[in-house]
Amino acid sequence: MSIVVQKYGGSPVADATSIKRVAQRIVATKKAGHDVVVVVSAMGDTTDDLMELANQVSPLPPGRELDMLLTAGERISMALLAMAIGNLGQDARSFTGSQAGVITDSEHGRAKIIDVTPGRIEAALAEGSIAIVAGFQGVSQTSKDITTLGRGGSDTTAVALATALKAEVCEIYSDVDGIFTADPRIVPTARQIPRISYEEMLEMAANGAKILHLRCVEYARRNNMPIHVRSSFSTKEGTWVVDAESVKDGANMEQAIISGVAHDRSEAKITVVGVPDKVGEAASIFRALAQAAINIDMVVQNVSAAATALTDISFTLPREDGQKAMTALARLKDDVGYERLQFEDSVGKVSIIGAGMRSSPGITASYFESLANAGVNIEMISTSEIRISVIVAENQVDAAVNAAHEAFGLGSDEVEAVVYGGTGR
Amino acid sequence: MSIVVQKYGGSPVADATSIKRVAQRIVATKKAGHDVVVVVSAMGDTTDDLMELANQVSPLPPGRELDMLLTAGERISMALLAMAIGNLGQDARSFTGSQAGVITDSEHGRAKIIDVTPGRIEAALAEGSIAIVAGFQGVSQTSKDITTLGRGGSDTTAVALATALKAEVCEIYSDVDGIFTADPRIVPTARQIPRISYEEMLEMAANGAKILHLRCVEYARRNNMPIHVRSSFSTKEGTWVVDAESVKDGANMEQAIISGVAHDRSEAKITVVGVPDKVGEAASIFRALAQAAINIDMVVQNVSAAATALTDISFTLPREDGQKAMTALARLKDDVGYERLQFEDSVGKVSIIGAGMRSSPGITASYFESLANAGVNIEMISTSEIRISVIVAENQVDAAVNAAHEAFGLGSDEVEAVVYGGTGR
Numbered sequence: 020m021s022i023v024v025q026k027y028g029g030s031p032v033a034d035a036t037s038i039k040r041v042a043q044r045i046v047a048t049k050k051a052g053h054d055v056v057v058v059v060s061a062m063g064d065t066t067d068d069l070m071e072l073a074n075q076v077s078p079l080p081p082g083r084e085l086d087m088l089l090t091a092g093e094r095i096s097m098a099l100l101a102m103a104i105g106n107l108g109q110d111a112r113s114f115t116g117s118q119a120g121v122i123t124d125s126e127h128g129r130a131k132i133i134d135v136t137p138g139r140i141e142a143a144l145a146e147g148s149i150a151i152v153a154g155f156q157g158v159s160q161t162s163k164d165i166t167t168l169g170r171g172g173s174d175t176t177a178v179a180l181a182t183a184l185k186a187e188v189c190e191i192y193s194d195v196d197g198i199f200t201a202d203p204r205i206v207p208t209a210r211q212i213p214r215i216s217y218e219e220m221l222e223m224a225a226n227g228a229k230i231l232h233l234r235c236v237e238y239a240r241r242n243n244m245p246i247h248v249r250s251s252f253s254t255k256e257g258t259w260v261v262d263a264e265s266v267k268d269g270a271n272m273e274q275a276i277i278s279g280v281a282h283d284r285s286e287a288k289i290t291v292v293g294v295p296d297k298v299g300e301a302a303s304i305f306r307a308l309a310q311a312a313i314n315i316d317m318v319v320q321n322v323s324a325a326a327t328a329l330t331d332i333s334f335t336l337p338r339e340d341g342q343k344a345m346t347a348l349a350r351l352k353d354d355v356g357y358e359r360l361q362f363e364d365s366v367g368k369v370s371i372i373g374a375g376m377r378s379s380p381g382i383t384a385s386y387f388e389s390l391a392n393a394g395v396n397i398e399m400i401s402t403s404e405i406r407i408s409v410i411v412a413e414n415q416v417d418a419a420v421n422a423a424h425e426a427f428g429l430g431s432d433e434v435e436a437v438v439y440g441g442t443g444r
Numbered sequence: 445m446s447i448v449v450q451k452y453g454g455s456p457v458a459d460a461t462s463i464k465r466v467a468q469r470i471v472a473t474k475k476a477g478h479d480v481v482v483v484v485s486a487m488g489d490t491t492d493d494l495m496e497l498a499n500q501v502s503p504l505p506p507g508r509e510l511d512m513l514l515t516a517g518e519r520i521s522m523a524l525l526a527m528a529i530g531n532l533g534q535d536a537r538s539f540t541g542s543q544a545g546v547i548t549d550s551e552h553g554r555a556k557i558i559d560v561t562p563g564r565i566e567a568a569l570a571e572g573s574i575a576i577v578a579g580f581q582g583v584s585q586t587s588k589d590i591t592t593l594g595r596g597g598s599d600t601t602a603v604a605l606a607t608a609l610k611a612e613v614c615e616i617y618s619d620v621d622g623i624f625t626a627d628p629r630i631v632p633t634a635r636q637i638p639r640i641s642y643e644e645m646l647e648m649a650a651n652g653a654k655i656l657h658l659r660c661v662e663y664a665r666r667n668n669m670p671i672h673v674r675s676s677f678s679t680k681e682g683t684w685v686v687d688a689e690s691v692k693d694g695a696n697m698e699q700a701i702i703s704g705v706a707h708d709r710s711e712a713k714i715t716v717v718g719v720p721d722k723v724g725e726a727a728s729i730f731r732a733l734a735q736a737a738i739n740i741d742m743v744v745q746n747v748s749a750a751a752t753a754l755t756d757i758s759f760t761l762p763r764e765d766g767q768k769a770m771t772a773l774a775r776l777k778d779d780v781g782y783e784r785l786q787f788e789d790s791v792g793k794v795s796i797i798g799a800g801m802r803s804s805p806g807i808t809a810s811y812f813e814s815l816a817n818a819g820v821n822i823e824m825i826s827t828s829e830i831r832i833s834v835i836v837a838e839n840q841v842d843a844a845v846n847a848a849h850e851a852f853g854l855g856s857d858e859v860e861a862v863v864y865g866g867t868g869r
Binding site for chain 2: 035038039069072073075076077078080081083084085087088090091092094095097098099101102103105106111112113118139163
């Protein structure tokens, strides 16, 4: 019998009523002839509430204990879900990450899965049960302590379990219908993408699309596990995230060059002005940032003005790391001898993503022309093989997304206004 | 180094502030030179809240899943307590029942401890850590599922761990100073008992004293583990529950014949009137009650009136089982041929308890005289080797407790009014 792994988190398991609704969906999948494994995250605000309790008790809680605390959240949702399924006459058993065989390293709060040994899950399935597994958590291989996987953890649990169980598909449920060509709240004509490759999805996720976490897509890509992103509020097909070949096979028309437009308003831009244009100056700047554990995204270094032999280095980083980065850089002022620092947090990143870019010249030109026609000024540029990103003023993000979406013909004829409650302009 | 096991539950761990206060107490014990193992139960209303969630999802949740759900409660309190201790500069590690080696049978909701293998606790102590253990929970030996121990579970966890670790003492903390000669809310002159034997404590617990659960005292008695019942709000000595020899050794004056007066308002009385006085009639009545899983406490059968060959059988039982019992008995009416059933729920039980009773004649007479002088009518009587219990009208319980307390000279000169907020009459 084919195994289906389903992951539910957020609003689909926000309260008792939602849990009962999800239970019906799970039982329907079981009755359709599948073995079903369900991964759940914590209900609604549980994790935030537990964090708040931790902060009341300790300003800097030890990672081991924070993980022990936070894993109580999934314990609650999974037990309730198992009860709700039992209520529908179907046997269901809940398992902690540890019981499900999710073995991790010992990095509390951001543990990595190093093995999955789902013997108890297989036994439960063999006995006709539905297995409910706590997402986001595992057990350390060396210390046997409870760990959490950090952001995107439950999605990763689902993909890892699906891989270990050789499941047919890993279904990730949320309150949206799938992956769209752009955020429908910004672009009313955005279309749902039927299929997208792992590589494109990785670029979408890394550049602001919130639905799937980078890490879970990367795990799926490495193991070629199909992900089906869909809504728990409807039964229609969502978006399949699969390998590039399957995308081509599934396309019933010529494949679009650009798959989607992603945007991200969570970054800030720092410019180090007047850096002496000598070997090693840039290195010492970025070493200082690395030591402060700051993840840099885009980097641009201007050509130095020959007369002064000074250059400007700009980079983007998560906005919440701004203060930490400025402090680290300020300490370098005498060593490096730069002129001054500029911090700008009202920027946004707009990216076009598409595997077709590889074989289509002129994409960059079309993209930049569309932005120019919309009056959008480009502050920074970075590219990968299948992506072009620009940094623009934050208040120009919407215009840029719409311009790019239209320039590459991504829109549908119908406006997707119902699901998102848009105004349908 | 000597090991001290401390158990905190109820108001001492009701919120973040309480947890921080308890943490200080624990660290003080550690600094006094002990290895410290702490058993905690869930914070405040957590267990009730989780039960409420379960009821919203399912009218009859499976035991396995209910246990999975409820054990989230201790997980939260123990992690927070470990954080609070860490904050004071002392290393603390929390352990689930399973991690602490609390092995049980598979009876979900009322599992029995069958073994304790606290290897991880010993390792943590050896490394200088304070070990925090979730009370009330264990892991099934056969199915490896999470179990809960039922009522009094956390106290039992504490005593079981103390026994397995060969601890010096098991300290049970609550918001009262110890065991009293009577409930100070009823008897303002009630004194705190410095030492009491396991046997007396068992009788006290079985007859209405709420501070320690029967099961934990029984476990301690079997393993001769001293229990120190004390308040988390003061540092003064509480009540030691120890073997009878140690009580004698510790008494600095002649030991009182009666140790205390217990009362219980949770029972009801059922009388089966006009039962044919034949062999087997009583047996069929009590078999029917046993099949309905009703625990009978006291039983009295009147001498049959020779003329009619009919007898009355009265018994007491937990008030909440009243309806179930009446239904079971009603079904027997034709088989047994009794005349009618009487149900009375406004009764109370008042018991005097004392190991000295064994060697002191006349206790029964003194007790009954004191009740008569106070105008209290006795409805039923039952005795053990170290206890005499009577059933009285519920509105006479206070008078009966006071009369007995005074008759056996249990009062102190000072009124214990401060702790209990009494009126000090």
